[in-house]
Amino acid sequence: MGVNMYAENNILVGANENTEVYLLSKLANRHGLIAGATGTGKTVTLKTLAEAFSDMGVPVFLADMKGDVSGLAKIGEPSSKTTERMEKYNLADKGFIFKSYPVEFWDLYGEKGLPIRVTISEMGPQLLSKILNLTEAQEGVLNIVFRVADDENLLLIDIKDLKSMINHVSDNAELYESKYGAVAKKSATTLLRSLLALEEQGGDMFFGEPALELEDFMQCDDEGKGIINILDSVKLSTAPELYSTFLLWMISELYEKMPEVGDMDKPKFIFFFDEAHLLFDDMAPAVQKKIEQIVKLIRSKGVGLYFISQSPSDIPDSVLAQLGNRVQHALHAYTPKEQKAVKTAAETFRPNPAFDTKEVISNLGTGEALVSVLEEKGAPSVVEQVDILPPQSYIGAIEDNFRAELMSISPLRGKYKEAVDRESAYEMLLNKIDNNPNIQTEIPPEAPIRDIPNQAEQAPSQPQAQQAPQQAPSQPQAQQAPQEEAPKQKGLLDDVIGIAVGTAVDQMTKQNKTTRSRKTTKQTTVEKATSTMVNTAAREVTKGIIRGLFGNMK
Template sequence: MSEPTNSIFLGTSRKPDDSIQQKEFMSLAYANRHGLITGATGTGKTVTLQILAEGFSNAGVPVFCADVKGDLSGIAAMGSAVGKEFLTERAAKIGFEDYVFQEFPVLFWDLFGEKGHPIRATITEMGPLLLSRMMDLTDAQEGIINIAFKLADEEGLLLLDMKDLRSLLLHMAEHASELSGEYGSVNKQSIGAIQRKLLVLEQQHAELFFGEPALKISDLMRTTPDGRGAISVLAADQLMMNPRLYGVFLLWLLSELFEELPEIGDPDKPRLVFFFDEAHLLFSEAPDILIERVEQVVRLIRSKGVSVFFVTQNPLDVPDRVLSQLGNRIQHALRAYTPREQKAVKTAADTFRPNPDFDCFETITQLGVGEALVSTLQAKGVPGMVQRTLIRPPSSRLGPLNDTERAEYIKQSPILGQYDEVLDRESAFEKLEARAKKQAELEEEERRREEEDDDRDSSARSKWRLPGFDDDDDDDDRDYDRDRRRRSKKRKSSSRKRSRYGNRQTPTEAAVKSIVRSVSTSLGKALVRGILGSIKRGL
C-alpha cells in the first residue's frame, strides 16, 4: 500500500466486529487547519506524534516538537523489529504492506545547551506580555515591565539578556520620581518584587535562554537534499521542571513564526508543523488577555502556512475558542471514574462527527494502547465521520537515543557552531553603565570646581583684607559668601537640567524631545510589536 503523495497514512479503522473497514489518512491540504491529540498517559499519544512527524517529513514539511519524556529522540534512528515484533504484527494487522524501517533528519535543540543546540531569544523579542506571564507578575508589576520596554524603545536601549533588564530596572528605581511624572506611577516596591522574580528565573537557569545569537526561524524550516523536512526535537525533560518557562517559550516561538513568515494563503501542504506537547501548561491559570492573543495567533497563523497541533491529556485543557479551530482530531483513551473525567469524555465525544456504528462516549473509555478515534478534514474542509482506528507503527526507532548516539548526531548537524558560543554585544547594561560613569565624572568635576572656587574665594578675601580696613571685613565676607552661593546654585541648576541620561540640557530641548518621542510612539512603535508583544525583527 503506497501512501498518496498528498496525505499522511494514520492507520486503519475497524468495524464493531473488529473487521477492517478502511485506511485513514490526513490530507496535507487541510493539515494547516490545525489539530488536537489527546489521551490519558500511556495510551499512545507520543507514538501518534512520532508517526505524524515522520509523515510530514517524508512529504517535505519541516516539523518542530518538544520531547517531554525523552522518548522522541529515537526518530533520528532507523527502527527495528528486534525485540519489538509487535511493530510488524501491527503493520500486518492493519494491512500496511509497504511498512519499512527508516531514519529521519533531525535537529536537536535544548534551551540549556546540554542535549542539543542552544535556543536563545532576547528580552526585547520576548516582549512585555510573555515576560510578565513567565514571571507571574501582578497587574502593577506588569505595568512596570511595560514602562521598561517603552523606555528602552524610546531611548534605543537594547534589552538582550537578563543583566540588561536588571540594569534598566535598577535605573528606573533610582529615577522613580522623574519617571512617574512621564509614564505614570513607578513604584520602587514593585520594581523590587520584579527583581526578586528575576532572581527566581535565574535559579531556574532561564538566563541561558535570554541572549544572543538569537534563533533564526529559517533554521527550523530546513529540508534535506532529498526533499525531506527536517524534524526539530527540543529536549524538554529538564525544561519541564519549570513548566511556566516551557509554556511561554513555545508560545514565544509560535509568535515568532507568526510575525516573521509572510502570508501565503492556502498552500497545498504546510510550510511547518508545530506540535505543542503538554499544552495544558500554556493555558493553566492564563489571564484572559493571553488566551485571547493565543486564539488570534492560532486563527491567523494558518495563512502563514503553519500548522499547530496541541497535544494534551484532556480536551478540557484547551479553551473552547481555541478548541473550535482544531479541525484534525485524534483521541486516545480516557478514563471516566470521576465527574471531571466524565465531563472530559463527553466533551471529547461531542466534538466528533458521529458514527452510527458506535457510541463515542463509550468507545473512548474502551480504546486500547495505540488505538484512537480519528476524525480528519475531508474535501472542502468538512470534518470526516469519526472512526475507531488502529494507529500505524513508526518507521523510526521506538524509544530514545543514548547519550553517545545523540552526541554523534549533534556533531553532524548542519548548524553546528552557529549557536554554541554566546554573543555579548553592547546593550542596555553597557550603555547605562557608561552613562552612570559619565554622570559620576561630571559630579566629581563639579565638586572639584566648587572646591577650586572656594580656594580662590578664600585667597581673594585674604588679599582684600588690608591693614586699617578691619571694619569692612564683615561686609566683604558677606559679598563673597553671596557670590559663592550664587555660583553653586547656578551649577546645581545646570546639573538638574541634564536628563537622567546626561543628554538633555534645557527645558526647550526637553520639550522638543518629548514631542519627537510622542510622534515616534504614535506612528512607529505600534507597528514594532506584534500580537503577543514580541518585537518584529523584519521591521
C-alpha cells in the same frame, strides 16, 4: 509508493478491518489535536505524524518531554506489535520500512541540543510577565522599563540588561514619571527578585545572543525530507512557565514573520505543542484572545498547529473549535470530573452510527484511537475507531553518545553553539555613570539603603573592594561630610560596596561568556551602586503604558 507512508500527499494515520483514515495534506494546516490519558499512545501518534510530514518535505517542530521522541533519529526495529500491524494492514505494500529521520536537537539549556536563545526585547514585557507571574502593577512597571529602553536606544538582550534598566528607571523615577507614569520601588524590587529566580531556572542561558532565527527550523535535507526539530524538554518541564511561554513566543513569531501563502498542497511548517494545558492554565483573557487570533489566522501562512494534551477539556472551546483534525486516545472515566471530560470529548466528534463514541473512548486499548479528519470540503469526517500506524523510526530514547555525535555534525553548530555578549543596556548604563564625574554629589546624606536581594551577602568575601573610597586621591565635595556624620555614612557605604561588589563578582563568574573590555573600575562600580540609592520615595503604581502582546501584531 517508494518508502513514504502517504499516498498522493495524504497521510495514513490509522486503519481498521474496513477502512483507512488519511489526513489530507492540503488541510493539514487546519490544525489538530492529539489527546488521551498517560500511556495510551499519544507519543506514537506524534511520531507517526511527524515522520509522514518529514517524508512529505514539511519541516516539523516538537518537544520531547520524556526523552523518547529522540528515537526519530535512529532506524526502527521490529517488535511483536509492530510486526502484527504491518501484516494486518499490509503496510509493507504501502511503503512502510524501518528507517531514521533527519533531526536537529535543541535545548534551552544547551545540554542535549543546540542552545536556543531569545533576546529580552524579542520576548517582550507581556510574555515576560507570564513567565514571572507578575501582578498587574508589576507588569505596568515592566512596561515602563521597556518603553524607556526603546526611547533611549538601550538594547535589552539578556537578564543583566533588564536588571540594570529596572534599577536605572527605579532610581531615576522623577525623570520619567511625567511621561511614562509613576514607578513603585516595591514593584521594582519584586521584579528583581523574580529575575533572580528565573536565572536559577536557566533564564540567564536562554536570554541572549545569537538569537534564534526561525528560518533555521524550516529546513529540508539533501533528499528533500523536512528536518524534524526536537526540543529536549525533560529538564525544561520542571520550569513549566518558561516552557509554555517560549512555545507561545514561537507561535507568535511565526505568525508575525511568515508571509501569507493562501491555499497550498501541503503545509510549510508543522508545530506540535505538547502538554498544551500548560499554555492555557491561569491565562489572562487578553492573552487567550490573542492566541485565538493567531490559531485562526496562522493557517493562511501555511503553518499547522497540533496541540497535545490529556483531554480536550484542557483546551479553551474557542481554540478547540479550530482544531479540525483530531486523534483521541483512551480517557479514564472513574470520577465525576473524568466522566464529564469523556462526555465533552465524545461530543467533539461527528457521530458514527456503528458505535457509541462516549462508550468507546473509555475502552480503547493502547495504540488505538478515535480519529476524525477534515474531508475535501472542509467538514469533519465521521469518527472512526482505528489502530494507529506504528512509527518507522526507533521507539524509545537514543543513547547519549549517539545524540552527541549528531549534534557535533550539525550544520548549525557554528552559528549557535557559543554565546555572544555585545554592548547593550548593561554596558551602556555603566558607561553613562563613568562619564558623569559628579554623580556622587547627587546623593543625599539621608538616602536609605535600597533593598537588593542576594547581593549584599557577598560583600564579606571582598575585603579589598571595601577600601575603594580610601584609595581615591580626590573625591567630590559631597564625600567630605562633617565628622559627626561619619558613623552613619560608613554603615551606608559598607552596604553599598557590598552590593556593588556582589554584582561585579556575579558578572565576572558568568560561564561561557566571551571576554570584553570594560571601562568600569572598582571606583566607578561603587559610584554606580551608590547612585542607585537616589530618590527612594515610594509612589502609587499606575498601570503604565501597555505594550503590544507580541510586538507589532499585524
